[in-house]
């Protein structure tokens with residue numbers, strides 16, 4: 001670890017001003033990812049701006065449009081167990097509880113969860129090249145051990161996946177991210193927030209330097225009647241997803257009126273295919289329709305030596321999760337909270 005200064009910001013403007021004081025400054029929230037990255041010598045900030053004292057960011061509030069606003073500093077645990085989230089956005093609650101461990105969820109914040117970095121082994125191993133860590137140095141994962149890597153939206157520069165569970169549900173729910181920076185505030189639709197690797201895999205999202213996530217905005221429809229989050233992983237606890245699926249369905253008179261399906265563990269960002277969701281509209285919630293949608297979602301998948309299994313796994317997970325969404329009470333095994 002290198003030497004760094006540490007300052008506590010009092011409020012949002014203070015945080016933005018403090019972060020502008022040096023090119024190597026970084027915000028710290030729960031620290032569950034950032035401190036790890038510093039210990040591994042992957043991130044070397046010369047100044048940490050602690051944002052935990054910003055009162056405004058610690059609240060979950062109802063918004064004027066009937067949705068919910070989740071403060072950036074509310075912990076993952078407090079969000080998942082908040083009565084309004086449990087009632088109106090149970091899909092989000094399930095996705096958060098499928099992530100990490102109880103201890104980590106007690107520290108990890110909502111803003112930090114969206115900005116956590118990939119778990120690619122080569123990214124964490126500073127003895128190997130990695131385009132995300134060191135632009136232009138190469139991507140050993142493409143020819144190497146790529147079992148956990150992406151099958152959608154990859155580039156010749158990076159095939160890493162984005163590891164967040166919470167973000168998969170947020171993508172399915174059409175959330176947006178409220179950010180503030182020196183140029184003012186803006187609202188970013190979730191589908192635009194994270195980036196595909198292209199030829200700049202070191203840039204994970206569309207935030208500018210010195211911008212701060214202030215809240216995550218959820219629209220009114222939380223798919224609270226028919227939803228399911230399925231996370232398939234090597235261990236049932238404390239492991240990142242090989243493939244995960246967030247599904248929300250709206251049914252009317254036995255027919256699907258609105259379908260949302262987002263995948264995790266397959267791409268550099270939560271993966272949604274609108275054509276597949278549109279296909280399900282006005283169809284019966286039958287396995288053959290879910291299979292057809294799954295085929296559409298996985299069309300164009302590009303696999304590598306060790307991860308071809310993810311294509312079939314993802315298709316089966318989609319179908320199973322859509323069926324489980326019809327009756328959320330039947331979501332076991334594979335969908336319970338991580339210990």
Ligand SMILES: Cc1cc2nc3c(=O)[nH]c(=O)nc-3n(C[C@H](O)[C@H](O)[C@H](O)COP(=O)(O)OP(=O)(O)OC[C@H]3O[C@@H](n4cnc5c(N)ncnc54)[C@H](O)[C@@H]3O)c2cc1C
Pocket residue numbers: 026027028029030031032033034035036051072073076098099100101104107108109110111112113114115116163164165166211212213214238239240241
């Ligand atoms: C062992 C382990 C297992 C895990 N398993 C899972 C899992 O299965 N699923 C899952 O989804 N996650 C998992 N996580 C990741 C965990 O959820 C994240 O580390 C956590 O959500 C990050 O939040 P934080 O508040 O600790 O962020 P920090 O570590 O404080 O910050 C992370 C990044 O976000 C930036 N940042 C934080 N808040 C803001 C803000 N408001 N505005 C601008 N920038 C900000 C920081 O500068 C930093 O770059 C795991 C983590 C660990 C250590």
Ligand code: SF4
Pocket residue numbers: 118120121122123129130131132133138139140141142157158159160201
């Ligand atoms: S997949 Fe991405 S993160 Fe992993 S080694 Fe290649 S460039 Fe680095």
